[in-house]
Amino acid sequence: MHTSTHIGKPTVQVEISTVHGSFRSIVPSGASKGDYEAVELRDGDSSAYQGNGVLKACQNVNDILGPKIIESGLDPAQDLKKIDELMIKLDGAGDKHNLGANAILGISMAAARAGAAAKGVELFEFLAGESDSTQVDYVMPVPFMNVLNGGDHSGNTMAFQEFMIAPVGASSISQAVQWNAETYAELKTIIEAKYGKAAIGLGDEGGFAPPIHRPEDALDLLVGAIAAAGHEGKIKIGIDPASQSFFRNGNYNLGYKTDHENSLNATDLASFYRRLLEKYPIVLLEDPFGQDDWAAFMEFNKDCSVELVGDDLLATNTNRVQLAIQKGACNSMLMKVNQIGTVSEAITAARTAYSAGWSVFVSHRSGETTDDFIADLTVGIRAGHLKSGAPARGERVAKYNRLMDIEDILRRRSQEYTYAGTNLRFANR
Numbered sequence: 001m002h003t004s005t006h007i008g009k010p011t012v013q014v015e016i017s018t019v020h021g022s023f024r025s026i027v028p029s030g031a032s033k034g035d036y037e038a039v040e041l042r043d044g045d046s047s048a049y050q051g052n053g054v055l056k057a058c059q060n061v062n063d064i065l066g067p068k069i070i071e072s073g074l075d076p077a078q079d080l081k082k083i084d085e086l087m088i089k090l091d092g093a094g095d096k097h098n099l100g101a102n103a104i105l106g107i108s109m110a111a112a113r114a115g116a117a118a119k120g121v122e123l124f125e126f127l128a129g130e131s132d133s134t135q136v137d138y139v140m141p142v143p144f145m146n147v148l149n150g151g152d153h154s155g156n157t158m159a160f161q162e163f164m165i166a167p168v169g170a171s172s173i174s175q176a177v178q179w180n181a182e183t184y185a186e187l188k189t190i191i192e193a194k195y196g197k198a199a200i201g202l203g204d205e206g207g208f209a210p211p212i213h214r215p216e217d218a219l220d221l222l223v224g225a226i227a228a229a230g231h232e233g234k235i236k237i238g239i240d241p242a243s244q245s246f247f248r249n250g251n252y253n254l255g256y257k258t259d260h261e262n263s264l265n266a267t268d269l270a271s272f273y274r275r276l277l278e279k280y281p282i283v284l285l286e287d288p289f290g291q292d293d294w295a296a297f298m299e300f301n302k303d304c305s306v307e308l309v310g311d312d313l314l315a316t317n318t319n320r321v322q323l324a325i326q327k328g329a330c331n332s333m334l335m336k337v338n339q340i341g342t343v344s345e346a347i348t349a350a351r352t353a354y355s356a357g358w359s360v361f362v363s364h365r366s367g368e369t370t371d372d373f374i375a376d377l378t379v380g381i382r383a384g385h386l387k388s389g390a391p392a393r394g395e396r397v398a399k400y401n402r403l404m405d406i407e408d409i410l411r412r413r414s415q416e417y418t419y420a421g422t423n424l425r426f427a428n429r
Helices: 055-072 076-091 101-119 123-130 173-195 215-228 266-279 294-301 318-327 343-355 373-380 394-412 421-426
Strands: 002-004 010-018 021-026 138-140 142-149 162-166 236-240 251-253 282-286 307-310 332-335 359-363 385-387 417-419
Touching (some): 010 055, 021 101, 055 076, 055 101, 076 101, 076 343, 101 123, 101 343, 101 373, 123 343, 123 373, 142 173, 142 215, 162 215, 162 385, 173 394, 215 266, 266 282, 294 318, 307 318, 318 343, 332 343, 359 421, 373 385, 373 394, 394 417
Parallel strands (some): 307 332, 332 359, 359 385
Antiparallel strands (some): 002 010, 142 162, 162 236
8 A cells, every 4th residue: 555745755554454453654755865774665657656656665565575474473562673674684685675665664663553552552662662671761752843944855045954943941742842833833923024925835844944045044033933932941943954965076065055156164064063053052963964974073073062963974774873983973863764664773773872872863754644653762762852843734743743642641641751851862861
């Protein structure tokens, strides 16, 4: 079976039936993909979905992967890792291009849901077990909402891809969502007043994409909206420049979406980031340099005062995380499950990051679906923070709604939990 993402491309939906019921998952898709990601299998038939069909991946689920898993007799309740390992072996390629990471991940996610049902627990509890979490209390994450879009996710000339708001001063996920929604509403008012009604169009992840070019313009808008909403000091900011998208010939061209080149070398770009960190309440910086610019990451991380997240650099891949730990290249891993292609491999990468004292920041994709799996995953691995886009559009809001549901479940059970808040980087400890 297949369904569609919000950008009009189909994606894979998998359904697994057991004695405990039927369990579905829908696989997301990335717009700004790094070179080290697992490979989505697309049909390449230009007469259907401009070549973006996923019938081959669906066929691989139905004809190859599904039958082999049934034949193996593996039980999702106990054997999720073995199911994932079997699929990795059947594919045979490190990047999963033979059968498709989208086919494999669909089964992995649905199997996790089936495993949770077999054990009679919620998905977040099952995933906590898979991650070998010995903690009995749960941590509700800080929702980093991307409310201003640039880069490859929007049509404006802003090079940086994401500007996020993070309500570290809230006391619960429900209050955090409220504060972010209030700030988002104020941001809309400010943009409309400054740039007119035409400027409140949305980028890929539900953030506004006004006609701004300088990162300072975006940050000034955020600071103004946070203050107007009455949350000054309680809501911090995260930035994802996604700098691989403007890396050209060894330099970083901040004018890549315009006719005017504005190229900086890594040292000058690092100085620019430091000026932004000094001036604005930024607590997280993701992919400030390109996916192979190890030297720039290592140099910047020597005295980096904020969470320095590797996305394209790491690709949720344990081997790349281990390399980054050895090199001292960052202090946090972005977790995108479809970058690696199975739930258990993503969890292993997270545990590797944690073992080095790092943080883990869970992420959606720009081509997201209404599946809310990553909400449970974030709570299950005690990541302390996630990003799932703006408080707008169903495929984004689904994750925040699920987090509020999880908080309600824990509250009703009188079960111990905390809201990560200012401790978001070290929630796993």
